[in-house]
Amino acid sequence: xxxxxxxxxxxxxxxxxxxxxxxxxxxxxxxxxxxxxxxxxxxxxxxxxxxxxxxxxxxxxxxxxxxxxxxxxxxxxxxxxxxxxxxxxxxxxxxxxxxxxxxxxxxxxxxxxxxxxxxxxxxxxxxxxxxxxxxxxxxxxxxxxxxxxxxxxxxx
Amino acid sequence: xxxxxxxxxxxxxxxxxxxxxxxxxxxxxxxxxxxxxxxxxxxxxxxxxxxxxxxxxxxxxxxxxxxxxxxxxxxxxxxxxxxxxxxxxxxxxxxxxxxxxxxxxxxxxxxxxxxxxxxxxxxxxxxxxxxxxxxxxxxxxxxxxxxxxxxxxxxxxxxxxxxxxxxxxxxxxxxxxxxxxxxxxxxxxxxxxxxxxxxxxxxxxxxxxxxxxxxxxxxxxxxxxxxxxxxxxxxxxxxxxxxxxxxxxxxxxxxxxxxxxxxxxxxxxxxxxxxxxxxxxxxxxxxxxxxxxxxxxxxxxxxxxxxxxxxxxxxxxxxxxxxxxxxxxxxxxxxxxxxxxxxxxxxxxxxxxxxxxxxxxxxxxxxxxxxxxxxxxxxxxxxxxxxxxxxxxxxxxxxxxxxxxxxxxxxxxxxxxxxxxxxxxxxxxxxxxxxxxxxxxxxxxxxxxxxxxxxxxxxxxxxxxxxxxxxxxxxxxxxxxxxxxxxxxxxxxxxxxxxxxxxxxxxxxxxxxxxxxxxxxxxxxxxxxxxxxxxxxxxxxxxxxxxxxxxxxxxxxxxxxxxxxxxxxxxxxxxxxxxxxxxxxxxxxxxxxxxxxxxxxxxxxxxxxxxxxxxxxxxxxxxxxxxxxxxxxxxxxxxxxxxxxxxxxxxxxxxxxxxxxxxxxxxxxxxxxxxxxxxxxxxxxxxxxxxxxxxxxxxxxxxxxxxxxxxxxxxxxxxxxxxxxxxxxxxxxxxxxxxxxxxxxxxxxxxxxxxxxxxxxxxxxxxxxxxxxxxxxxxxxxxxxxxx
Numbered sequence: 001x002x003x004x005x006x007x008x009x010x011x012x013x014x015x016x017x018x019x020x021x022x023x024x025x026x027x028x029x030x031x032x033x034x035x036x037x038x039x040x041x042x043x044x045x046x047x048x049x050x051x052x053x054x055x056x057x058x059x060x061x062x063x064x065x066x067x068x069x070x071x072x073x074x075x076x077x078x079x080x081x082x083x084x085x086x087x088x089x090x091x092x093x094x095x096x097x098x099x100x101x102x103x104x105x106x107x108x109x110x111x112x113x114x115x116x117x118x119x120x121x122x123x124x125x126x127x128x129x130x131x132x133x134x135x136x137x138x139x140x141x142x143x144x145x146x147x148x149x150x151x152x153x154x155x156x
Numbered sequence: 157x158x159x160x161x162x163x164x165x166x167x168x169x170x171x172x173x174x175x176x177x178x179x180x181x182x183x184x185x186x187x188x189x190x191x192x193x194x195x196x197x198x199x200x201x202x203x204x205x206x207x208x209x210x211x212x213x214x215x216x217x218x219x220x221x222x223x224x225x226x227x228x229x230x231x232x233x234x235x236x237x238x239x240x241x242x243x244x245x246x247x248x249x250x251x252x253x254x255x256x257x258x259x260x261x262x263x264x265x266x267x268x269x270x271x272x273x274x275x276x277x278x279x280x281x282x283x284x285x286x287x288x289x290x291x292x293x294x295x296x297x298x299x300x301x302x303x304x305x306x307x308x309x310x311x312x313x314x315x316x317x318x319x320x321x322x323x324x325x326x327x328x329x330x331x332x333x334x335x336x337x338x339x340x341x342x343x344x345x346x347x348x349x350x351x352x353x354x355x356x357x358x359x360x361x362x363x364x365x366x367x368x369x370x371x372x373x374x375x376x377x378x379x380x381x382x383x384x385x386x387x388x389x390x391x392x393x394x395x396x397x398x399x400x401x402x403x404x405x406x407x408x409x410x411x412x413x414x415x416x417x418x419x420x421x422x423x424x425x426x427x428x429x430x431x432x433x434x435x436x437x438x439x440x441x442x443x444x445x446x447x448x449x450x451x452x453x454x455x456x457x458x459x460x461x462x463x464x465x466x467x468x469x470x471x472x473x474x475x476x477x478x479x480x481x482x483x484x485x486x487x488x489x490x491x492x493x494x495x496x497x498x499x500x501x502x503x504x505x506x507x508x509x510x511x512x513x514x515x516x517x518x519x520x521x522x523x524x525x526x527x528x529x530x531x532x533x534x535x536x537x538x539x540x541x542x543x544x545x546x547x548x549x550x551x552x553x554x555x556x557x558x559x560x561x562x563x564x565x566x567x568x569x570x571x572x573x574x575x576x577x578x579x580x581x582x583x584x585x586x587x588x589x590x591x592x593x594x595x596x597x598x599x600x601x602x603x604x605x606x607x608x609x610x611x612x613x614x615x616x617x618x619x620x621x622x623x624x625x626x627x628x629x630x631x632x633x634x635x636x637x638x639x640x641x642x643x644x645x646x647x648x649x650x651x652x653x654x655x656x657x658x659x660x661x662x663x664x665x666x667x668x669x670x671x672x673x674x675x676x677x678x679x680x681x682x683x684x685x686x687x688x689x690x691x692x693x694x695x696x697x698x699x700x701x702x703x704x705x706x707x708x709x710x711x712x713x714x715x716x717x718x719x720x721x722x723x724x725x726x727x728x729x730x731x732x733x734x735x736x737x738x739x740x741x742x743x744x745x746x747x748x749x750x751x752x753x754x755x756x757x758x759x760x761x762x763x764x765x766x767x768x769x770x771x772x773x774x775x776x777x778x779x780x781x782x783x784x785x786x787x788x789x790x791x792x793x794x795x796x797x798x799x800x801x802x803x804x805x806x807x808x809x810x811x812x813x814x815x816x817x818x819x820x821x822x823x824x825x826x827x828x829x830x831x832x833x834x835x836x837x838x839x840x841x842x843x844x845x846x847x848x849x850x851x852x853x854x855x856x857x858x859x860x861x862x863x864x865x866x867x868x869x870x871x872x873x874x875x876x877x878x879x880x881x882x883x884x885x886x887x888x889x890x891x892x893x894x895x896x897x898x899x900x901x902x903x904x905x906x907x908x909x910x911x912x913x914x915x916x917x918x919x920x921x922x923x924x925x926x927x928x929x930x931x932x933x934x935x936x937x938x939x940x941x942x943x944x
Contacts, residue, residue, distance in 0.1 A: 017274065019274070020274070024273070027189075027190075028192075028273075031192075032183070033183070033186075033187075033189075033190040034182065034183015034184065034185075035183070036187070036189075036355075036356070036409070037189070038355040038356065038357070038409075038442065039441075039442040039862070039863045040441050040442045040443055040862065041442065041862050041863050041864050043863035043864070043868075044355055044442075044863060044868075046355055073183065074181075074182065074183035075182065075183050075184075077182075078182060083181070083182075087181040087182070090177070090181050091173055091174070091177045091178070091181055092173070094173075094174070094828050094829070094831075094832045096177060096180055096181065097410075097664035097665070097666065097832060097836060098354070098355070098356070098407075098408060098409050098410045098663055098664025099176065099177075099179075099180030099181075099185050099407065099409070099664070100185075100187065100354075100355045100356045100409030100410060100664075101355050101409075102180050102181060103183045106181070121876075124871075125870075125871040125872050125874075126871075126872060128870075128871050129870040129871050129872045130870075131870075132355060132863075132868050132870065133355070133871075134352075134353065134354055134355050134410045134412070134836070134839075134840070134868065135410055135664045135832075135836045136832060136835055136836050136839075137832075137834075137835030137836045137837075137838055137839035137874060137877055138835075138839065138870075138871040138874045139835045139874075139876060139877050140832060140835065141871070142871065142876075
């Protein structure tokens, strides 16, 4: 089946098997390997991307379901050589260690801060509870998101 | 520790930002599944639905008829090359693919090689295997009973399921101490089977280049050099000699011990690549990872502790049954089948101790890796910290006061423990005092007393752990005979920048940053000017790898020693440039100056340039050094953790309200990274304390084999960790550092378990095995008649 998507602002089309998972299209057909796979059951969130601005777990969608839609992956966050405030926040607050869950965390957080620009710590923790991290103990991820929220508020 | 370098240089003690992060936050890391080679094939594995069964027939015809499926590899195929079995690190044997029978559910049965990932999966579904189920042995106690089915029928003389008996300490002294004791306590403690569940699973891309006669394997390994040697030992007879093998450990998405072993999937992928001459990728999925990769823990412990009536601890006696699954594939130093479990006297000055461990075979996957700890230290710490708490409660003494009374005192270091270890340094009371002050211990006890009057369940738990890391001195520690040194090779370029390569491999710990900081400290070259590389066996010096918190204690020490060799040569070059005697030069990080004439100086960058352009006659050019560091002793990081829990009487849910962790890892390289390591370690202590367990039903079906029922804590269940530290340098480490990556995972479970039991002791509860789940607590509360 022919799938047409816009990914990080660029149009792509691919002839795919109907059963191809979106994450495999992103990683293997489009070679954007920042989106990761960590489980088979939608629990870990390493594969989180934005579909029309909403976070989805791309291991639990077929590529064909993304037909005609806009996808943003971690590779699309940096604009004109300028990092997204969340990317800055994760570096500033040591919000990552092995880096494997990081792209999914970032994508979930991007969508979350758009919806809730001034979150409480509890709201942040609930927002990222669909993304598992085994390294950081979450404390610094929460701080990273707070860091980015402050930057985004300051710049608004 | 006073800072020796400026923030711009970024030596020890500076929280410089990580050099790894710019690629990771852009999604530009290279993990093994990101490696794609032209013409690459995909491998997927058929796994057994039975825990114990004869393989009567494998029909591959439907599978090979699927477009894209090239071959199905079975044990019979590997047997032709004598590759169907492989040795384990503990000198046992493990099947790569079975010929006669399977020994656990999810064991590899056959492998499908295909042109795409999806075709390989289709092939797996189409392989038809006929099994004849055999009696299953799940309980290790029953495994050792007379008449139990003997599992290892491949071993000709094996008549039972007993693997080994190991004991340590002085039995007579210990038994006498128990006879003479005023008070003794005894407790069965089960530390369940768990899994590290790094978010990246395991996998590899094996590429055998027939033209150049070279095998390159990108693989998720914490110990690439050891893997190369193991591959050469296992497959040298079919032409894979060590100089023809290159192991590349790319970015690793978390290791925690789970990426130390050699799994059958790696070996099959290598064999498939050698046979086809094409690159072969094997990436396991999460269920394969949880159900078949090495487990951790699984110790059935009976512990006894003896004391005088005034509350002085005297002796510890432990008997343990270790469930190893169908083979002993534990990742331990060769001489220690129970790892470093005999550090179980912990932080306490005990006069006598004796520990026995028996290994048993069962129909479960093999393993015995560490789950972010140094060779069974968590089992040791959990046991002693639970037992000390039980004894304190039994004597009616406050657990903090009881610990203070029995701690090894600062003036006793170096301290020889009853089980023979020489602890390097410690100030256990200092750490516990700081933890008590931080959390407000006295006030919490008052609050608890008031709440108890109202019938509310609140508990306060302490864990004052001592770790044993940095294996290790080569006279005691080896893996397959390979001494457990580690290495650093430094090359200073003419322009004063540097590259340093190590025998270890970071899996998120931040080695690219912290190792650069060690060089910055020792040489004064800014950390930003130092490139750190690990994980490529063709370029890095040989080392034993990263696990058991050994990177800083061993490779970090090697970095300091190699730097000092460079400094020695730099001194001679500086003397030549300054026309002074080498002994008349004074070093401060980054430059040599003439004693009494500080204006006459040469920077390390000027010296580096001279090393290639103007070196003294008779001296070799260049500024390079390598160190293979064999530590004189292990290091003994320690800490005191205090946890406050509230228990819901309606649901049995345990909420960790506060958790204060005071760690002492000696001198600190990067405070930001150390704190991050502690945060992560605490979460991997919380996880097995409250959530994680892999168990089996009576016919060997795995429970907890996916993230649906193997519960990793999310940000919601994880408390806001409160951390702090004391600094007691290691006297024998060149930087006074000790290692910290695993401390919190080792220390935290006991603090949580002690807090829960503390909340329930007045109801007659003496112990609860981890994970302390709501149903477990609720049933206890129901039995005590206090549920709401």
